[in-house]
Amino acid sequence: MDDLLKRNAQGEEELEMNQVILSPTQLVMKRFARNKLAIMGLCVLLFMTLFCFLGPVISPLRYGETELFYIDPDTGEEIRMSEKDRLSTAILYTKGEMSVRHPLGTDKGGMDMLTRLMYGGRVSLLVGLCVVFVELLIGVTLGGIAGYYGGKIDMLIMRLVEIFYSVPFIPLMLILSSIMISLKISPQYKIYYIMFVMGVLYWASVARMIRGNILSLREMEYMQAAEAMGIRTSRKIFRHLIPNVMPIIIVMATMDLGAIILTESTMSFLGVGVAAPYASWGNMVQAVTDKTVMENYLNIWVPPGLCILLTVLAFNFVGDGLRDAFDPKMKR
Amino acid sequence: MRQYIFRRVMISFIVLIGVSILLYALVRLMPSDFIDMTTAGNVKMSDEVRESLKEAYGLDKGIVEGYISWIWSALHGDLGISFIYRKPVTEIIAKYAPITFAVAFIALVFEVLVAVPLGIAAAKRQYSKMDYIIVSFAFMGISLPIFFFAQILKRVFGFYGLDILPVSGMLTARATYVSFTFTKLLDYARHLVLPISCFVITSVGGLLRYTRTNMLEALNADYVRTARAKGLPEKKVINKHAFRNTLIPVVTMVGGMLPSLFSGAAITESLFGLDGLGKIALEASYRADIPYLMGFNMFLAILTLAGTLIADILYAVVDPRVKY
Numbered sequence: 001m002d003d004l005l006k007r008n009a010q011g012e013e014e015l016e017m018n019q020v021i022l023s024p025t026q027l028v029m030k031r032f033a034r035n036k037l038a039i040m041g042l043c044v045l046l047f048m049t050l051f052c053f054l055g056p057v058i059s060p061l062r063y064g065e066t067e068l069f070y071i072d073p074d075t076g077e078e079i080r081m082s083e084k085d086r087l088s089t090a091i092l093y094t095k096g097e098m099s100v101r102h103p104l105g106t107d108k109g110g111m112d113m114l115t116r117l118m119y120g121g122r123v124s125l126l127v128g129l130c131v132v133f134v135e136l137l138i139g140v141t142l143g144g145i146a147g148y149y150g151g152k153i154d155m156l157i158m159r160l161v162e163i164f165y166s167v168p169f170i171p172l173m174l175i176l177s178s179i180m181i182s183l184k185i186s187p188q189y190k191i192y193y194i195m196f197v198m199g200v201l202y203w204a205s206v207a208r209m210i211r212g213n214i215l216s217l218r219e220m221e222y223m224q225a226a227e228a229m230g231i232r233t234s235r236k237i238f239r240h241l242i243p244n245v246m247p248i249i250i251v252m253a254t255m256d257l258g259a260i261i262l263t264e265s266t267m268s269f270l271g272v273g274v275a276a277p278y279a280s281w282g283n284m285v286q287a288v289t290d291k292t293v294m295e296n297y298l299n300i301w302v303p304p305g306l307c308i309l310l311t312v313l314a315f316n317f318v319g320d321g322l323r324d325a326f327d328p329k330m331k332r
Numbered sequence: 333m334r335q336y337i338f339r340r341v342m343i344s345f346i347v348l349i350g351v352s353i354l355l356y357a358l359v360r361l362m363p364s365d366f367i368d369m370t371t372a373g374n375v376k377m378s379d380e381v382r383e384s385l386k387e388a389y390g391l392d393k394g395i396v397e398g399y400i401s402w403i404w405s406a407l408h409g410d411l412g413i414s415f416i417y418r419k420p421v422t423e424i425i426a427k428y429a430p431i432t433f434a435v436a437f438i439a440l441v442f443e444v445l446v447a448v449p450l451g452i453a454a455a456k457r458q459y460s461k462m463d464y465i466i467v468s469f470a471f472m473g474i475s476l477p478i479f480f481f482a483q484i485l486k487r488v489f490g491f492y493g494l495d496i497l498p499v500s501g502m503l504t505a506r507a508t509y510v511s512f513t514f515t516k517l518l519d520y521a522r523h524l525v526l527p528i529s530c531f532v533i534t535s536v537g538g539l540l541r542y543t544r545t546n547m548l549e550a551l552n553a554d555y556v557r558t559a560r561a562k563g564l565p566e567k568k569v570i571n572k573h574a575f576r577n578t579l580i581p582v583v584t585m586v587g588g589m590l591p592s593l594f595s596g597a598a599i600t601e602s603l604f605g606l607d608g609l610g611k612i613a614l615e616a617s618y619r620a621d622i623p624y625l626m627g628f629n630m631f632l633a634i635l636t637l638a639g640t641l642i643a644d645i646l647y648a649v650v651d652p653r654v655k656y
Contacts, residue, residue, distance in 0.1 A: 305480035
């Protein structure tokens, strides 16, 4: 009897737990948490962020990004760049084997692979974030204006979108890169210009998407109600329209992060993006163009490639999971 | 409909002018032009000769003047003469476009053959293990950096790995073929296996996911429930009722992709040494071959615009409910 009562009470408690009313945000989070692939993606992203930003600081090796390693030709003993008095007889420790001191070996220039992998990841992740920020800033503003006001402004902005949409990307980046070289922009700062240019070139698809959504939202009943109540335009936009396009913006931003990291690495591979001696995953894979590296030193070119793949894949999984979570009926 | 197409073409024309202005300005902003680059190491070259060469190549004009003369002859169908190849740009595009197109078209056929059945299989059992595997595979393809994947393919199947497939070029260098025979065709095929796999695997994901989403939507539609309710066999429901309605958006998308088949993928082409338009474009960008760059990029812009137009028209053709 006691047992039964206890179970009854437990059941009621559970029922109460289940009756907790969830806010839309909580609902989205709950649905998101159910998606195994998305959670896996999130974990990978978390790991990559820690690896790239904390890694160089907390790793016991603590090498610099462009630190060279030398080796004594007679004894085979490793010499670091700081030991200046011994450098005169030393030779560069290039294509070093994997060891405790260099878990992934050293690259063609005698730099530690693992350390460069961390610094290269910083570049990739930062480029992704900045480009997405720029493209959203331009794309959401212009797309929103075009969709909300329509008419001549819409016509003008959409033609601009089409122009940017039809400009072929890779040749354009190559041309821009050679312009940058002539302006003598140092390799260290080049990446900031590249971020800006990529953002400026990528806004077109964002604007198109936002415009389409605003157009359909404008016809919704609650917008008519807002109109009838005579509230201010700015309030209509910020209270009613923006919150409703937010899910699309978030999903698009996540997916674009992956796409941009992919593009940036392609640019760096072609020698247009981040330039030596600074590391980026793309220019690290470039070592593969050397036939001996391709054949014998898989530790030099495979890890950065895998890092790109994993990160982009993770962003795509998270973006897809978010899309499902926000609106199960939303078109993929 | 006709009026709609006419309006779209007119708008596209204006957009193209905009694109050409943007491109020309950028190309001319390139710091060292073709003459500077080719004569860079030549000590005998005096500044006077250089200037007269620039005049001959039309590089002495200002940006505005140069643009006007470019667009004037472009409107008359003359895209100028490529600096590197010393041939008319139109001739080069006409010569290499078929190769690019053939490779891309074969890849597209394979893509459709892989994407449509897999997309439907995934949608039929949503959230099953099968679905997860297929979707992960699709995402994997999208997320693969092409340059990295191409190198892996080369390493595994090429000379340093299994050594069963050639990794670059279109034909075996030592072999000579008198006429077009079966062995020559086989040689082409062997050389194209890796580049086409690279194309297909890296781009099949988009189409696959698109098919899956549309199939899911069709399977949730009322007419599918009706078909099931009246007792049709599941096979018929899927193949006749759901699948045919899925085809509408898929056909539209593939139709829109057709023009882009000419554009080629510069990176894949140069990594595998295929003589396509993309590879030449990459070379031209490095060497500031202005006429070719302008001609090719405008060609691409036209194709992009044509692609969206075709997709929109096809949408109305396959779905009679859509009206313009």
